[in-house]
Amino acid sequence: MGLIRAADVQGGTLHPFEPRRISHRVHEANRRSQLAVGDLVVVLVGRVGDAAIVPPAFHGWNAARTIGIIRAAEPDDAAWLKVWLGSPEVRDWCERRATGSTLHRTLSLAVLRDLPVAVPPVAPRAAFLRAVRLLDEKAVTNRRISDCATALAKAQFVAETRYGAGSAGWPEKPLDTLVTMQVGAAPRPRPDREGSPASEGISFVAPADVLQSSSPHLYGTEHRVPSEKTGVVCDPHSLLLASREDGVQAVMNADLVIAGRNVVVLRPSSGADAYWLLHEIRLRSAELAVAAQGSAGREISRRVLGSTTVRWPPQEVRERFAQLADRLHERARTAQVENEKLSRLRGQLLDSFLSGNFSGMLPF
Template identity: 40%
Template sequence: MHEAEGPDGPGWITTELASVPGIESVSYGVVRPGRRDPAGVPMIRAGDIVDGAVDESDLARIAPDVDRQNRRTSLRTDDLLVVLVGRIGDSAVTRPRHHGWNAARSVAVIRFTPAGLADGIGTWIRWWLAAPYTRELLRAGSAGEEHATLSLADLKQLRVSLPPRHLRTWLLQTMSLAERKIAVNKRIASHATELADAHFDRFATATGLTQRPGTPIADVCQVIGGSPRKQETEGTAAIAWAAPKEVLNSKTPHLDRTAQITWVARDTTCAPGTLLVAPRRGAVKTVAAAIPVIPGNGMLALRTESETDRMWLLHELRSKSGELVATTQGEQARAMSRKKFPKFSLSWPAEEVRERFAHVAVPLHARALAALQENHALRELVVSEMTGRANGER
């Protein structure tokens, strides 16, 4: 540990994460979970940590005796869960309902002392992990590319800078304000999407589409298969590459950024507005890309001729998420079938009906996307402020 001359005077401390004052322990979860126990203890895996929260829709459960053998990671309220496999560095805070649950080997559990929580150390570490500089360090220390894995030792050795108390108090207040605004924006995006879905149900019911024979997907859009990530070659450009998990983890039907890029000829890029379709167990999820993108392996991209068609197709596919499982392939049904999917029957009304629906739905989607983009800007602003001061840029 050492002190450095900070921009607001002496007092900045840089130390390894495991040695940060206020951190009680840093552990990883259950190594051998055994068979699923439907009545067992919920276990949070890396894939369950989505957008800063725990997704409880498909939790694994372990037998009580396995849980008892892994008491070090029996969760408490306000533990910080950090992804060690895949989206390394993503994190979520446990809430009272998670007390007594456990974590998988793919998740690190950072526990804080009462004094550390009172001093805001948990909040500081969570935001520090979100900084681009930190993410680069974590990726540099990880093994593999497609399935990056960070060791617990490397996480413990991560360098963390802490400001003097007066500055930390001010920055924590800024973080708190940003988090409250982010939460409001998430509700706005969610409610706007729900309203669009409700209007779709009203239009579909009013036109009697639920009782009519369908129209094949191939008749209303162009279906494009996904592809693996590619390295840079002459004549190619860097384009956002969407992994299936990013589509599946999206809380709204919008994808406006990806974690990885690929290198392709520009004329092969899917333009903004392209629909991306990805499967998970028992369901298929559809989102609209807000950026130029290349769909990843196992996914499909859908190009429509107009915004009117895109709006109806997006909501039609969302309403038939469970039925679309019949268009997947593979033993675990984790890839879309390029052969089956175009034959799937849709409810497709007259253009006048689709136009009236689009007139209502487009502004709702625009509001949802604006709220999500404001959240990105808020996060970047807070991270820039904390890391900039740590580096003496203020």
């Protein structure tokens, strides 16, 4: 039976990249956490407050303890609660009441029950939710485009490494001979006096930012630090690695970032090398977990990781793959940017609705 975890709630939808399974015995022993169509699932650990409505494809699945389940009386009640949980004010409310570290921020169900919820009249709420559904449907399409572009890049990498002409004769090289390697040490920045992350400076990357990224590229993070702050500053096309018990995750940063504690930074000598190694590491995620050490495997050993061998193709192979991968990742990014705009528009619609200015039409 399938299991939904916090990591499977992405962008307001259930989006399990690598679905987990549990036995029938465990599933039956946890009847209270079995999901039904229309349930609202809320992330309680990590990205606290993220929410999604259970579609028919996930009916009967079970939910991990990192997930809270809200079973509303009416479908529109669940849809409204999802919108409400996604508003900036409510997200701030959840974050202020969460406890724990960056990766394991925890919001208890007892606290979530105290969340104040605005209850608008049924008729205007229905009109508003129809507009929101149109935006959400477009966002789902964009996520599929992004996923397909990313999957095509992965498939091309597999084809090159397994079936490419001459691939059997590629030499094996230790990873530390192909990159320079550092480990971030910067502490997580403290919120400003208003309780929000700094609005200016360089993006700060914590292990959670790497592990929770749904994309191979990292385009920005929630937290920023002053540009004059010391730390491991990563140029664009660096590879940022973090680990958990089920594998090592890697992303490529698009802009300057500062690496936080336990983020391993790899600096390839060229963009083509960076693309090749990005896909190599992501493909071997579970295998590379042996390079992790410490509590729950969240600290990567530079020595073990650096000694890991990589089959290294000729430069023309790496450059050809990088050209294709760059175009595919750029298409994925275009879809992501559009979704960021849709998210802002969604927020503007909510503001206009709560202020009584919503006309029932989308502003385009």
